[in-house]
Every structure is written in structure tokens, then in C-alpha cells.
Amino acid sequence: MTPPNATSPFVGFFDTCEDGIARGWAFDQLSPNSVVRLHVLIDNQEVAQILCDAERSDVANMLDLARPYVGFEFHIPDEFIDGAEHTIAFRFPDRSAVPFYGAREAHDRKDVHTFFGYIQPTYQGYADGIKQGVLRGWVVQSHRGGPKKGGVTVCVTANGANLAQLKADRYRGDVAAVLGCDPNCGFEYVIPQRLRGSMPREYRVIVMPEKIELDGSPFVTSIANDQLETRLVDIADTIDALQKELTRLRTEIRNVIPQPGFNLGDYDNWARRYYADLRSRVAQAREQTPLKTQPLVSVLVPTYKPLMSDFEAAIESVIGQTYPHWELIIVDDGAKSAEIAERIDLYCKQDSRIRAITLKKNQGIAGATNAGMDAAQGDYTVFFDHDDLMVDVALEVMVRAAERTGARLLYSDEDKIDQAGYFSAPNFKPDFNHRYLLGCNYICHLTMVETKTMREIGLLRKEYDGAQDHDFVLRASEILKGDEIYHVPELLYHWRLTPNSTAVRIDNKQYAVQAGIKAVHDHLIRLKLKADVSSINELSIYNVQWKLTRKPKVSIIIPFKDQIEMTQRCVEAILEHTDYRNYEIVLVDNWSVTLESVRFTKTFSKRRNIRFVRIEEPFNYSRINNLAVATCNKSEFYMFMNNDVFVENGSWLSELIGEALAEPNVGAVGAKLLYPDDTIQHAGVAVGPAGVATHIHRAINRYDYGYIGRARLSHEVTAVTAAAMLVRADVFKKIGGFDELDLQVAYNDVDLCLKIRAAGYKIIFAANAIAYHHESISRGSDQTPEHEGRFLRETQTMQDRWGKQAIFIRDPAYSRFFATDHQPFFELVDPRRLADYPI
Incomplete structure (x- = not known):
């Protein structure tokens, strides 16, 4: 190799110059043992100086x-790894050029090299799979071991065909918590809909370009959320494979497949x-209806x-609120940020409606809010977090x-919004x-609370910091009637x-969980209700275990017709697994005819707390x-119970009774029923x-939390199934019992619950009263030709009776935004169908 100069x-x-690293060598002929220092120029600007002290045995031998030790490696700075074209050059200490060895042609410049600022990132990600019709996953990229960032582009394919190109920029706080990466990395x-059916397909998620x-890809699955939809899609797939003369039939079938709507997977x-x-x-x-008054609203931040x-x-x-009277x-709690204090001061100068209170010492969320509550001058007060957002019409709608x-x-x-x-x-x-x-x-x-009422409720209490707002609302419920809370x-x-927001992080806030337990416990003491309160899985959701102060008598009513093996199993499970003792079992024999039924009646009639009632009439539940x-x-x-319901939890009846006695206006309580595969069959009914x-939460795992905890928390619902339903005797008689004329089989339990609610009583779903239900074993399905006519008539009865009632038009325990004719707590009503609701 001949020296160039x-x-x-x-x-x-x-x-x-490859993968963001420039390599070469240099030495001083006059001082071969010294280390040469080179000047690095990118885009004709010096960006660094480097030493040629790396080993290059090949050069030394040559x-x-x-x-x-005459070699160098220079890592091009990140700001030039931007995908754009740049030039790089090296200069000796005397400013002469270090020639570029790759310049082979005579017309090429020998002291400058052009490179593209791109290094293939290292990717880490996973295709989580498909749940409820939505494919989800995450992927992050990093350069040279640097920060792991989102925003990666991925391609989704099905059976080799491209479906979509996506940007992985959705919020994934769970991934960020584990990897310490950019949280906006999900997709x-x-x-x-055309891919929803029982036919399995191979899905792939590929990072582009x-x-x-990704890990987790490929995977093979079918999507069958709805039986009717799945069947129709399967028919369409079959027709697609037939001869051309079947085109007419294929078109007809596709026309009746339900069009895709909205769901939580497409919530944005x-x-x-x-x-x-x-x-x-x-x-x-x-x-059309201007406000009659213009009350001042105090917004506390x-x-x-x-x-x-x-x-x-x-x-x-x-x-930016459309309502101006606020x-x-x-x-400013403790004035910890001069920048924030300066911004607050500027806001106050810009808008006379904005006032600032500066607390010299940090007093926590309760103390800071209390300072605002004391200063509120409005007719109403609104509580608002310092990093959240109000919709621009929020105050107007509330007023x-x-x-x-x-x-x-x-x-x-409310909902959540990420940085994107x-x-x-x-x-x-x-x-x-x-x-x-x-x-x-x-x-x-x-x-939003009436300010006068807020002061009657009292200030936030520091001992409940972390759950101070929960305590406040609980105290409000003690002085307000139900219809005064809207x-x-x-x-x-x-x-x-955001990574630091309350909406994301609960893992390090166990103090808040304990404060919540105390808030609920103290509230119950003030109501003179005895219960143990505990956290469910260390989260801020709470189990309330009622302590029974009395044990009223319960009649467990179980209709049956033959099916002795199953009925006997049902009864024996009650006898074995019921720790509540003050009950009788009333077995209603609806004209059984088998010898097994006779033996069963004779044997179990000898039990002191079991008796039989025989009714020789056609089946009319x-x-x-x-x-x-x-x-x-x-x-x-x-206690109305089907003979295909099997209890296994000894406290099941105590749980139901506890809920029934907790408040004087509880009319009925329903149990949590499971399919044999440990998925939920019943956790309340929406109408x-x-x-x-x-049935809401149907088919989710028994341990799933459900929508906002509702599958694990006892709560008021509009109806429950009579497959396992406890009803107050006086309320049952007051409303006239089940409708045995127009609702002989279907919807009689829903109708009963609606009548109970119309009479001013509550229906409670008891999440801890658990049993297994082999649904419809006893009487069969309504979806058969012999039952279809009757089922349609009973459906029409419900529409005629309740169709114009407010409770039926908008179930108070189930959001009007969720559909009732598709998957509950998932399918959403088209916003255009919500226009008739009063503002």
C-alpha cells in the first residue's frame, strides 16, 4: 500500500462507513510511536476529534x-442517523485530508464520503393475538442500545394476504412498566367482518421495512364472536368455493350478514x-331550550x-368551555415548581376568572383541594385534576x-387519552x-356538587389521602337521597x-388501596352496617363481607319433572354446601311419571327440611x-332455583341473605352462575x-374482573335470572308474583325484576354467591320449532309491557352506549342513534 501523500x-x-460506524487508520511517519488525532467533519462541519489508537494488525504487517495501534472507529452521532444523505471526512492534524479508500474512480473525491443516516434498529415486540375481534401487540425499536421507542410500522397479513399497515403508537403502559420504554408502542x-367465521386463518405481524x-407470529385462529354471524360467514366461505352459477346465492347470503358496527376495540x-x-x-x-339561570361554577384544580x-x-x-360562567x-400545593408558578400567574393575568392559591407547604391532595373548597364562590363546584382534560361542552352539559x-x-x-x-x-x-x-x-x-351541599358534606379528610374523593362521595350518599345524585x-x-398519571400507575399506591378500605369501612359504621372490607387482589376494588345480625327463614323452591339424577345432585349439593341453616327445600314436582321420581320423593320426604309440592299441570314456570x-x-x-344449578361454595346463601338485609329496600338478589368450564353464565341482566x-359478562372467565370490576363486585342491576334468585316474600306478594298468563316460560324473571324496581326496590347481583348452572338442561332451549312461536309471543309481551317505560328504554344499571342485542359491555351503539337523549 503506497502512502497517499x-x-x-x-x-x-x-x-x-457501514451501520453508522466509520473505520480507518493513520500514523505519523516522523513519530511512529505517537498516537495521531484526527478531525471529523460531517456536512463540512467539525463534530469531533478522535485518536487512532485501535489495533490494526493488518496495517502494521503490511x-x-x-x-x-493505529486504527480508528468512529460512531456517527445519533442526530445524523436520520435517514438523510450526509458527507463525512477526516483530517490529519495538519488539516490535510484522510483519503477515502472506497473512492476507486479517478473522478471521485478522495477525501469525502457520502453516506445515508440509517442503522437497522434492534426490535423487540410481541403479537399478543386476537381477543374479541381485535389483534393487539407491541413493538419497540432501539439504536445502539439506546432508548426503546415506539412508532414502528408493522404489516398485518392473513393467509399471506396483506390486511393493513399500522403504526405502533398506541399506549401500552404495561410494556413500558416492564421494559422502561416509550409507552406509545402498541398496535x-x-x-x-369478512374474516370472522369458524374458518381458521394464519395471521402474521411483520415489522416494516x-x-x-414479531415474536408470537404467526398464529392460527378463527374469530367467532357471534354464532349467527359465524354461521353466515361460513356459508359465504363455502359459496365462494362453488361454481359460478352459485353467485346469486352467495350475494344473497352476504347481504344478510350483519354489517360491522362499533365496539370497544374500535373505541377511538x-x-x-x-x-x-x-x-x-x-x-x-x-x-331550543336556553338555560333559565346562569349559575357560577367553581372549578378546583x-x-x-x-x-x-x-x-x-x-x-x-x-x-375553552362553551359555558362561560365559571x-x-x-x-399550587407547596409551590414546588417555579415554572408552574409563573405559568399560573400568567393565566391569572390573562383571564380574570382564574384565581390562584399558593400553599407554602405541601399539604397533599386533600389539603390542597380543601383550600380550593374554602375559596369556592360558585353555586356549584367541580373537581378537576391538574393533568386531565374536560370536553369543551362539559360544564354546559352539567349545568x-x-x-x-x-x-x-x-x-x-369519562375515558382516557394518551399523548398521541x-x-x-x-x-x-x-x-x-x-x-x-x-x-x-x-x-x-x-x-359537580352544589357548593352549599359540598360544605354540608364537609372538607376532604387527610386520613383518606389516595381515596379522599371516594370518602367524599360516600359521605355525600349519607345526606343525599338517591334522586339527588344524578x-x-x-x-x-x-x-x-402518561407514565406518571394516576390513570396508569396503581402498583406503587397501596396506601391508596388501604385508604379506600378505611373509607368504605368507616362509611358502613356510620350507616350502622356490620361488614368486613378487604381489597380484591390488592387493587382499589373492595369486597364487602356482610355480617348477619339475624337469620330469617328461606324457602328454596326447585321445580323439576323427572330428571331425578340431576335434581338429586342439585339437592344434595345444597345439603352439603350450605352453612346458612334456617332454610327449607321445596321440591315442586311438575307431574313426574318415572319410578325414579317416586323413589326420590319417598326418600327425600323423610328429610326434616325438605318437602314436596306436586302440580299435575303442563309446564308453566x-x-x-x-x-x-x-x-x-x-x-x-x-330462593328460586333451577334443578340444573349446583352450589359448591358453603357461603352462597349467606352471601345472598347478607345482600338482601344490607338495605331495607333490596327486593331481590341474584347469584353468580358459572358454566361447567368455569366461564360466566350469569352476572346480572341488562334490558x-x-x-x-x-346476560352481561357472559362467557368470560370466572376470575376476570369484567367491565370496570363489575364481574367481581356486587352491585345493583336491573334484573337477575330466576335460575338462582332470592326474593323478599312481602315484595313478591305485593307485586303479584310471576306472570303465569303471558310469560309462562321466557322473561318471567326479567318481568318480575322490572316490577320489583317499579315498586321502588333494588335488584342486587351478589358476586360472591357462586354456583354452577347447566343452562336449559331442565326445559330445553327456546330455539326449537316447537318453542319458537311461544318465545316470540312472550318477547312481544315484554315489548308491549315495558317498551315505552324509561327503565326499559335506558337501563339505569347499564350504559346507553352499550348494545343489548350484541355482546354486552363490548358492542357500542352507533352515536347517531343517541341523538334523542336530552341535553
């Missing part, structure tokens, strides 16, 4: 050097349409070291609801539900999803239960015109 004492070459893709397949898209529609409805209401961008967005969301009280209803405490629905502006995780709430409130603070945001069924509040009730004169409660009645 005979006039310079420095010899060397710039060999390569040039017969005494020492091999979601709603599988199109490198075409690197739904939300954007909803918010546009909400603003339109508010504008229309503003024009306790502030403690928020991110500036989030804080500014929060305050701007108040300033005051914003910002409480209109207060004027329309006269409520003294109001709360709205993506909406997720909506909390669609029920109307005021005290039993649910004992299990969790479902009310949360947005809460649920505004509109989405008016966005929780901010309502009538046989009404006749059985007529024989139970001394019982305070009737509505579209589907009459639907």
Missing part, C-alpha cells in the same frame, strides 16, 4: 510497523364521532408538579342537567349505584394517560313457582328494546 508526515486511509387492528416477524373511532355529535346536540339544545404540557392543556380545556381556582333534574351532586362518564390523542378505556357508568360504590369509586370524574350519561372528561310460594307462609325470603334482555 508523500509531502505529509501523516499516512492513513478512511476505509469504510507497512512493517513496530506497533499495530391494535379490528379484524374485518425490514420484514422482521367511535369516540371521535360521538364527540362531534355531542357538540351538535348541545348547540341545538342551547338554541389542586396542582403539584405536573408536566407543563399536560398542565397547560388541562387549564386550556377549562378556558371561576377556576388553581391551588343543564342540574337545572333539569334539581340534583345536588352530578357525575358524568388516542381515546381509550371509557368508563360508561350506571346511574347512582350505592352497592357498586362500596366496591369502587366508580363515580370519579367529572363530578348520572349525566355523557362522556365529558378525559383522564390523561311462572305458575308452578307461584303455587309453590303459596305453601311457604312462614318464610321471609323465597333494552333491541334485545329485551341479555
